[in-house]
Amino acid sequence: MNEESFASDRRLPCGQRVGELIGYHLDGVPPEFEEHLRDCPHCRAELAEISRRWQPVRRLAGSHAVPSNDLVDRTLTTLRGLRDRHGGQPLELSQEHGKLLIQAAAALSLTRRLSAEVLDDFSGMAVRSCLMADEAVRVDVVAAYPTAAHEFLPEIRRRLVAALHGYLGAGTPDVSVRLADVVPPWDGTGEETDSPPIG
Structure with a gap:
């Protein structure tokens, strides 16, 4: 049926x-x-x-649902990221004629856009979140099973840092890329067969 x-x-x-x-x-x-x-x-x-x-x-x-061990940490990190989008210390970029101050929200927006562009080359992967954590930018990605995401993370980070450097030069913040979740397969075009949790 x-x-x-x-x-x-x-x-x-x-x-x-x-x-x-x-x-x-x-x-x-x-x-x-x-x-x-x-x-x-x-x-x-x-x-x-x-x-x-x-x-x-x-x-x-x-069945009894058991929350994941890192649920509280993930929630607090997300809330910190929301707070940082509306304030926080700006990034200082040294330039030829002085310093340029960029709000964290602008840096995060740029990082998220560039992350999505980089991940276009990696089938079955998408950006979940992008936030400031301890003066660094952390990009969390999700991967559709059975994508070999861990093998790709170093290359994704390398490409993302290079892309950010093209815009921010020596002021490029530290960047970390981590695998936040593995989800059921989707078709990789933005049309999901089972929706990946992308924030």
Whole structure:
């Protein structure tokens, strides 16, 4: 049974809508429908299929979700990054005729754009976040399974630093690139089959 055949507005040969049967599966079969269900092989087969397909959902709903060990650290880091976008110490760029001050938000925006351009050359990878951490810029990326992301990180960082240097010269901040998450495959064009968590 494909997704189209499972559409809630599809009607069975007896005239019953699949969406109503899904409701009966979730909320219980009303007394007025029980007689029809006893006599209708189409509805019985459809309800059995609905029940089979909902088993993983029920298992997941009944499971206890355990937060990852670094959830608090990731949350606080993200909040610090949001704070830095609205203030913080500017970057100082030494130039021929003096110093140029660049707000962290501008440096982060530039880094994010360049990171996305660099990652265009690495299938199955995307930018999750870009933030200031201890006077350095940290770029977190996500990779679609089974991309060999760890092998690419040094080259991604090298290219990103070179691109930033083209704009900022000697004022290029320290840059780190880390793999933040591995996600289900997506098609790499921005149209996701399973959405990567990109922030």
